[in-house]
Amino acid sequence: MQHPIIERSSRIPAPSRRRASRFALMGAAAALAFGAVVAPVGGAFAEAPATLSAPAGPSSFADVVERVKGAVVAIKVKAYEESHNPFEGQELSPDDPMYRFFKRFGGEMPQKRMTQSQGSGFIISADGYVVTNNHVVEHASEVEVALEDGRSLSAKVIGTDKRTDLALLKVNDGAKLPYVEWTATPPRVGDWVIAVGNPFGLGGSVTAGIVSARGRDIGAGPYDDFLQIDAPVNRGNSGGPAFDERGAVVGVNTAIYSPSGGSIGIGFAIPAEVAKDVIAALKDKGVVSRGWIGVKIQPVTQDIADSLGLKSTKGALIAQPQKGAPAEAAGLKSGDVIVAVNGEKIDGPRELARRIAAMGPNKTVDITYLRNGSEKSAKLTLGKLPEEREARADEEDMGGPGGGGGSHVASLGIEVAPASEMRGGGGEGLYVVDIDPGGAAAQKGLRRGDVIVEAGGQPVHTRSDLSSAIDGARKEGRRSVLLRVKSADGSKFIAVPVKQGAG
Structure with a gap:
């Protein structure tokens, strides 16, 4: 361990x-x-009388x-x-x-x-x-x-x-x-x-x-x-x-x-x-043999719930579906929150993992999930959990434009550049080239070298895209902006606080 x-x-x-x-x-x-x-x-022991006022263990x-x-x-x-x-x-x-x-x-x-x-x-x-x-x-x-x-x-x-x-x-x-x-x-x-x-x-x-x-x-x-x-x-x-x-x-x-x-x-x-x-x-x-839907999941923290406009932190947030896996084939996407399996509510990622695993492969299940605040459902057939699963981030170059600027990015305590312009950054999103160790983003787990691929549920390719997402969260009165980030550990969501009234 x-x-x-x-x-x-x-x-x-x-x-x-x-x-x-x-x-x-x-x-x-x-x-x-x-x-x-x-x-x-x-x-081996007789039942204790129900009238006992205090617990009594065996002698x-x-x-x-x-x-x-x-x-x-x-x-x-x-x-x-x-x-x-x-x-x-x-x-x-x-x-x-x-x-x-x-x-x-x-x-x-x-x-x-x-x-x-x-x-x-x-x-x-x-x-x-x-x-x-x-x-x-x-x-x-x-x-x-x-x-x-x-x-x-x-x-x-x-x-x-x-x-x-x-x-x-x-x-x-x-x-x-x-x-x-x-x-x-x-x-x-x-x-x-x-x-x-x-x-x-x-x-x-x-x-x-x-x-x-x-x-x-x-x-x-x-x-x-x-x-x-x-x-x-x-x-x-x-x-x-x-x-x-x-x-x-x-x-x-x-x-x-x-x-x-x-x-x-x-x-x-x-x-x-x-x-x-x-x-x-x-x-x-x-x-x-365990069941498998092929998603990387994480807990729904209060910050993430606020960012997604959710009333509860129950469920499992999909950070990244695996390519070709049952979840992707059923239409599940990053940012969806799985809240029930076969109509039974789930509390969090570990309960989801245990329940899916226990069903075994080749079973058909109904998945209930939230997307953009609306409840949806999908039916999928479970695969077999592989012996070893890839834990690294997707390194495929997916292309994307660069350039742009933004007035709110600095409020997160980060400096970014188009990933396409950075060696090894890939072609998608914004590469974190510098970060304030005491800033809001660092405190929530963002690190230098991470790549921000979405903000507020929208793809980001320029500083202006990220700035617009921050501004949108601020205008909607949300306390955080939700970022989807690729790192050496894979994809994950990070809810970063935004300053209300910043301009």
Whole structure:
């Protein structure tokens, strides 16, 4: 992950023979404990009377832990690190000085080094399907599953999904294995949660806490929707289960927020409602196929809403449709705001991405969007989300006139020139050649080298075009002018404040 102190509660390297007491920690974030799992988990606690005036938690989790711990496992991984040997793959002659060097000091040419690491997982069926994190087994050459009774079984990787950091393994024991089941009811904030896993290689560890928050976005990917829990989790807990107080799996422990690498009470788990669908797809096909409409989207900020004359910040703003993608084929354009899918309202970009992805490819959907203040609809057929998507701006030279001037451009704190006159600027829009670091545009994220292609919904080719858009926004009483900008990161919209009464 990119966040400086969000760490995977991933696997940890196994202790080496030289330093058996020292654990090299690699990731950090899963739910508690080791293994647990038993045939379908039923309720273990009686319902609390509705007349209680204050919440009362269980006096002990021992009964639940005893029932589920057999299904929680330790994942042991062997992998080979990439060698940094510059001579790898080369055949050296015995007459070569480097050959004699390696023979004298190393015996042989350096080879890739095998590493061993550990994580957590849990069994979800009697025939041996095991859930863990993708990052636990991503580079594995061999995977073993250590059961709670001390046995180790060789595991096959059935499928992985990098976008949600989930993986499905299979072990064969010849007998029915203890297992646990997914919860049918998502937990509420404040509900008890029990984590079981393999922290620091110490199998069978249990901790407890509550669900602190739902729907957390930690920058891990486009489908972030994590449970935040305060049950202590540490490195090596990755892939382990988070249980409710009845023993059903409510999440898969994946990451922790930690400046030190250890638990400070902020852990993150993939919710069961997300995990079980992904795992079902991996079991069925070995991969997850997601729906795709082919747009770059961004949130509707209050400034952007004001610039577009919108009453709400709900929805997802299309910064740029991809060429040939379903959205472009259906007529969607930059500046449109998607507000509903199949009649169901969406709050923002992440909800749109998750909903479209979950539908899968080849489905026909109705998209409701706003354009120039009017509500419109489009019907489109979803494509398949590509494995890798191009993140750079469109570099095609589309042509366009230059020249012109403008009296309001300076109020934004920028200096522009026709992009066609600038080397590498392309032929479209206005190139930002200079910017005041304390000016309105810089404060909103505009940078030198960006290209302004639209202002106020209209193409701009000259300073006069940009000045007219600023003047138009001012006369309409709007607080901002909406710019569509191309940068190294792609297209995006930026709402830049305009000075009222400036002339």
